[in-house]
Amino acid sequence: xxxxxxxxxxxxxxxxxxxxxxxxxxxxxxxxxxxxxxxxxxxxxxxxxxxxxxxxxxxxxxxxxxxxxxxxxxxxxxxxxxxxxxxxxxxxxxxxxxxxxxxxxxxxxxxxxxxxxxxxxxxxxxxxxxxxxxxxxxxxxxxxxxxxxxxxxxxxxxxxxxxxxxxxxxxxxxxxxxxxxxxxxxxxxxxxxxxxxxxxxxxxxxxxxxxxxxxxxxxxxxxxxxxxxxxxxxxxxxxxxxxxxxxxxxxxxxxxxxxxxxxxxxxxxxxxxxxxxxxxxxxxxxxxxxxxxxxxxxxxxxxxxxxxxxxxxxxxxxxxxxxxxxxxxxxxxxxxxxxxxxxxxxxxxxxxxxxxxxxxxxxxxxxxxxxxxxxxxxxxxxxxxxxxxxxxxxxxxxxxxxxxxxxxxxxxxxxxxxxxxxxxxxxxxxxxxxxxxxxxxxxxxxxxxxxxxxxxxxxxxxxxxxxxxxxxxxxxxxxxxxxxxxxxxxxxxxxxxxxxxxxxxxxxxxxxxxxxxxxxxxxxxxxxxxxxxxxxxxxxxxxxxxxxxxxxxxxxxxxxxxxxxxxxxxxxxxxxxxxxxxxxxxxxxxxxxxxxxxxxxxxxxxxxxxxxxxxxxxxxxxxxxxxxxxxxxxxxxxxxxxxxxxxxxxxxxxxxxxxxxxxxxxxxxx
DNA sequence: GAAATGTGTAGTAAC
DNA sequence: TACACATTTC
Numbered sequence: 001x002x003x004x005x006x007x008x009x010x011x012x013x014x015x016x017x018x019x020x021x022x023x024x025x026x027x028x029x030x031x032x033x034x035x036x037x038x039x040x041x042x043x044x045x046x047x048x049x050x051x052x053x054x055x056x057x058x059x060x061x062x063x064x065x066x067x068x069x070x071x072x073x074x075x076x077x078x079x080x081x082x083x084x085x086x087x088x089x090x091x092x093x094x095x096x097x098x099x100x101x102x103x104x105x106x107x108x109x110x111x112x113x114x115x116x117x118x119x120x121x122x123x124x125x126x127x128x129x130x131x132x133x134x135x136x137x138x139x140x141x142x143x144x145x146x147x148x149x150x151x152x153x154x155x156x157x158x159x160x161x162x163x164x165x166x167x168x169x170x171x172x173x174x175x176x177x178x179x180x181x182x183x184x185x186x187x188x189x190x191x192x193x194x195x196x197x198x199x200x201x202x203x204x205x206x207x208x209x210x211x212x213x214x215x216x217x218x219x220x221x222x223x224x225x226x227x228x229x230x231x232x233x234x235x236x237x238x239x240x241x242x243x244x245x246x247x248x249x250x251x252x253x254x255x256x257x258x259x260x261x262x263x264x265x266x267x268x269x270x271x272x273x274x275x276x277x278x279x280x281x282x283x284x285x286x287x288x289x290x291x292x293x294x295x296x297x298x299x300x301x302x303x304x305x306x307x308x309x310x311x312x313x314x315x316x317x318x319x320x321x322x323x324x325x326x327x328x329x330x331x332x333x334x335x336x337x338x339x340x341x342x343x344x345x346x347x348x349x350x351x352x353x354x355x356x357x358x359x360x361x362x363x364x365x366x367x368x369x370x371x372x373x374x375x376x377x378x379x380x381x382x383x384x385x386x387x388x389x390x391x392x393x394x395x396x397x398x399x400x401x402x403x404x405x406x407x408x409x410x411x412x413x414x415x416x417x418x419x420x421x422x423x424x425x426x427x428x429x430x431x432x433x434x435x436x437x438x439x440x441x442x443x444x445x446x447x448x449x450x451x452x453x454x455x456x457x458x459x460x461x462x463x464x465x466x467x468x469x470x471x472x473x474x475x476x477x478x479x480x481x482x483x484x485x486x487x488x489x490x491x492x493x494x495x496x497x498x499x500x501x502x503x504x505x506x507x508x509x510x511x512x513x514x515x516x517x518x519x520x521x522x523x524x525x526x527x528x529x530x531x532x533x534x535x536x537x538x539x540x541x542x543x544x545x546x547x548x549x550x551x552x553x554x555x556x557x558x559x560x561x562x563x564x565x566x567x568x569x570x571x572x573x574x575x576x577x578x579x580x581x582x583x584x585x586x587x588x589x590x591x592x593x594x595x596x597x598x599x600x601x602x603x604x605x606x607x608x609x610x611x612x613x614x615x616x617x618x619x620x621x622x623x624x625x626x627x628x629x630x631x632x633x634x635x636x637x638x639x640x641x642x643x644x645x646x647x648x649x650x651x652x653x654x655x656x657x658x659x660x661x662x663x664x665x666x667x668x669x670x
Numbered sequence: 671g672a673a674a675t676g677t678g679t680a681g682t683a684a685c
Numbered sequence: 686t687a688c689a690c691a692t693t694t695c
Contacts, residue, residue: 056684183685250684251684351682410671413671417671557683617686619686619687
């Protein structure tokens with residue numbers, strides 16, 4: 001497809017700073033892809049000197065796939081396409097000596113940070129979950145604003161901030177002691193490093209000679225500083241963004257960075273893309289009407305040349321079970337009449353928990369589906385256990401990991417032993433693992449606990465030695481064998497079937513790990529430490545399902561859907577309290593929710609379905625709901641309401657039956 | 671020290 | 686409802 005004049009000028013402007021204000025569906029990814037190609041083919045850039053940064057792994061993956069299909073593989077070798085966090089991780093890894101960190105650090109995810117802070121704040125905040133969350137957020141925004149503990153303490157004006165900044169300091173120290181970093185550090189540390197070290201900055205400026213940033217409206221202060229450091233005075237960069245799609249302010253995103261850019265780079269070339277190539281008229285019109293209710297920084301109006309299309313269907317159902325049933329019936333029926341693929345359908349929701357019921361329904365109808373994002377896989381206990389083992393294998397100072405697995409599976413090391421160990425590690429200012437070798441500690445305990453912990457720690461030292469010196473893959477295998485995890489699963493699971501399910505998850509993780517350790521034609525082999533941090537960032541290569549993808553119904557949050565498009569989109573749970581989310585209503589932050597709805601709507605190419613349930617179960621009780629205000633804000637002439645009591649169209653029912661019979665036949669054949 | 675039973679609370683979103 | 690966490694019993 002040819003580029004329009006605006007897209008073309010965005011691609012061809014390469015010798016200075018460039019801001020592309022790109023409305024939804026205006027082909028911004030195409031601009032990025034073409035620009036990378038253009039830089040390589042017309043301007044002699046080598047792929048390894050170009051970096052493109054996105055915000056989600058899904059977007060990065062999408063971009064990698066698209067560039068791979070548009071260019072010769074050999075030409076894009078070394079091209080960096082990653083999330084900000086992965087880029088930060090790469091910098092830290094490469095500059096580990098300059099930074100003075102130990103070789104193998106752990107990456108703490110939100111939950112690790114939570115449990116660390118819980119321990120840390122025991123005296124001050126007690127069991128108060130609420131304030132721990134508050135503290136986490138405060139620390140995160142300090143980090144995103146490049147404010148270090150000392151500065152936070154100095155600037156604290158009230159007692160609360162004094163306490164929080166003090167705890168921030170302790171938190172940082174504790175992370176250091178664990179040899180661990182949190183996600184915000186992945187941005188903060190490189191940013192500060194570049195700021196303070198001219199030599200390193202120059203080296204990276206030479207490494208990354210052209211930078212492209214997607215979804216620029218999602219950058220926070222620290223990320224913007226990182227961008228500025230990397231591009232330097234040369235300012236060879238392109239950022240693409242849309243303030244109407246700013247949906248990450250809770251992560252510290254500053255859409256004002258779009259405006260700041262023209263102040264920091266007076267010669268900024270600003271290009272607007274207003275031609276939409278994605279959606280039919282009625283979908284685009286609905287989106288425009290909705291977003292018009294929000295204030296705007298930049299004026300822009302999206303146009304489309306596509307036909308007006310069929311009206312948006314608003315489907316009311318009795319409850320969430322019926323909602324899922326109904327959506328799936330629609331998909332089955334629609335696919336049957338239109339000879340489409342399952343991959344043409346996306347189900348978008350506000351919160352990850354909403355996926356469960358759809359998953360159940362899809363499974364029982366034997367419809368292939370793919371849930372992306374969410375934490376479900378990694379929040380499973382068995383996966384957390386194995387991850388903790390791997391983390392400890394990489395970094396024995398990681399007390400969080402140590403505590404999680406030291407007695408899982410059971411090995412006679414209980415609270416009493418651990419308390420003594422904890423006391424000693426406090427005394428000696430060392431990790432629990434190290435303290436376990438201390439004679440003072442060993443003198444305090446006896447019997448089975450003593451030999452158990454000695455056996456365990458010695459074995460682990462051997463294993464980690466094997467990781468570093470010889471064969472990490474073999475070490476992981478030995479680890480898996482040595483912990484007899486399968487036995488433990490069968491012992492503790494409610495049923496053998498459940499145990500098998502969990503073991504399947506473990507094998508899945510194991511096969512990812514070995515694949516990543518091995519590498520393949522497109523991926524370098526990684527160290528175990530790299531594998532573990534990639535897994536923590538959910539930045540793993542997804543293989544083997546490339547082909548299936550177009551035959552799987554796509555399920556994801558609206559956040560995760562940004563940048564993607566599907567012929568048929570279902571936005572489910574369109575209810576007050578869900579979208580807009582209750583907490584956003586409480587905090588009077590409707591605008592961001594409206595942008596989120598806007599993002600969801602603009603994913604649809606052909607047809608859009610909005611569904612809501614009249615009642616919904618919540619914490620075991622059933623509550624009545626109200627349709628989302630965003631439905632009412634749309635232009636009613638674009639909508640076709642289908643309230644309860646109206647019969648499911650005969651055709652749909654027939655097709656569902658047919659499909660079910662076909663499924664049954666297929667099943668019987670097997 | 672481990673298993674069984676009771677109690678309270680409810681993760682917005684993603685790296 | 687469903688799950689993590691605390692308490693009790695073996």
